Amino acid sequence: MEQSKLLYLRKKAAQIRRLIIEGVYNAGSGHPGGSLSCADVMAYLYFEKMNVSAADPQDPGRDRFVLSKGHASPALYAALALRGYFPAEEIKTLRKLGSRLQGHPDMHTVPGVDMSTGSLGQGFSAACGMAKAAKITGAKYHVYTILGDGESQEGEVWEAAMFAAHYKLDNLTAFLDYNKLQIDGDVREVMNPDPLDEKFRAFGWEVRFIDGHDFRQIEAAVSSGVSGRPLMIICDTVKGKGVSFMENAVGWHGKAPKQPEYETAVKELESALEEFAEVE
């Protein structure tokens, strides 16, 4: 990856993180930890990989994205706003009565949201359906989805995993945001899903295990798909990445920062953004 592209993507990820905190702070509730952990993958998809256009959000030939871990909606909304689907200022209406930015993504209210999600496991099945539909019609679009590691405790995830491999959905790429924390604590203590790479491999998937904050690794993994198999990219990530006091702290799964915390977070994120002041 060229240095200019790397800096550009890192800037976009920093902007996404800044908007996540803006949204969750103004909402007074929401899920900052798991939004921050997947911000880099989101930046890569919306600012490098996916063939989508804010001018034509319903283009039948567009690539599809399903946020199966729908509680990370602030990350999706931030990416869509930065990509021009709606004004970034609107992130301040997140979760408020009358806002189209619902607590979990709603395909009918937010332009650019391809599937309503929120109930864990269901987005993964829907992504499989979109990929299967393309196999039926011969459409050339690709389907991307992000799952949580806690989400993999849902039985439906494994039904869908079996389905995707059985129907050879090589037009499907899934990211598993392996941030190792869920509401009740360490994922491995609540209900250990490890080893996730071996499990998906056994289910017939092509599997990569990468640092989910490293764009070079993300790019290499995304372009390493093989014919006839769905691709699972397990992203080793830090929950709360980018805000020091939220990193690896289970308490920030589903809690909004109070004003002093918000100010600290903004200071950190703004100073991270300064690094990219010259990047376009």
Add this chain to the structure above:
Amino acid sequence: MADIATRASYGRALADLGEKYMFAVMDADLSGSTQTKKFADKFPERFINCGIAEQNMIGVAAGIAATGMPVFASSFAMFASGRAYEQIRNSVGHTKLNVKICASHAGVTVGEDGATHQFCEDIAIMRSIPGMVVISPADDTEAYAAIEAILKYDGPVYCRLGRQAVPEVFDPATYKFELFKAVPLTQGDDCAVFAHGVMIDRALKACELLKTKGINISVIDTHTIKPLDENTVLEYAARTRNVVVVEEHSVIGGLGGAICELLSQKLPTPVTRLGINDVFGVSGKAGELLDYYGLSVDGIADAIRNSVKNKDGAQK
């Protein structure tokens, strides 16, 4: 005319409609029973067997529908609507996607398989989902026509189909099916009998029986349970002041519940609900089981006669 199960009508309709329309059909390892196999044999590239995984089937159906392709998803009522309830609610109902959940083997007429497979609460749970259309056709002609109607309707639908072969009610040469519109089959002022699905035939036989005793009733085929044809229900309730609902469903939350919800607000009327009285089923032959739960022709006729007696008593 031989008796035909509505699941057979469904399979035939899918195979015929596949020639005219672009849609996908899904099943969860019951394609022989639900009769989606007729479509699968003809259009294998558009048929998707999900294996025994109903939750994923509904989720995948939602994903396919989100790309613009309508989907029929089938299994037994118990698993299609019960096992996958939350997927239906969130991935199909809330999204208003074009998924038609066509569930066979509903009610006690599944027969010998017994309680775990006899789902008598499907209409109650499907009806509670905002925007979900719920239908239950009476015979071969109505079921065949209903499948094309729900394909043309843009949005989620739950369609209840039976395992048991049922006698012909409608003449295929003349019957015009209209979604959302109840069909009065007989006219009489003593009682309005609302029924759906396999109970239509028995309700009509009870009507014949009662006629010989001087009791005249209106039997109304209420194939669309949601949205309820309120005008027709109110019209016949006003005319008879005596309503009986007959259904192969729990007395809680089915058509009986829907009619009570309407009448209690707009036209308080005595309603007798005949159905499964808040119990689980047992093994037995389909017809035997209906009789066992009080849904025999005689049982229905007795209940109607009592309702008429009560009405006359109240008037005196």
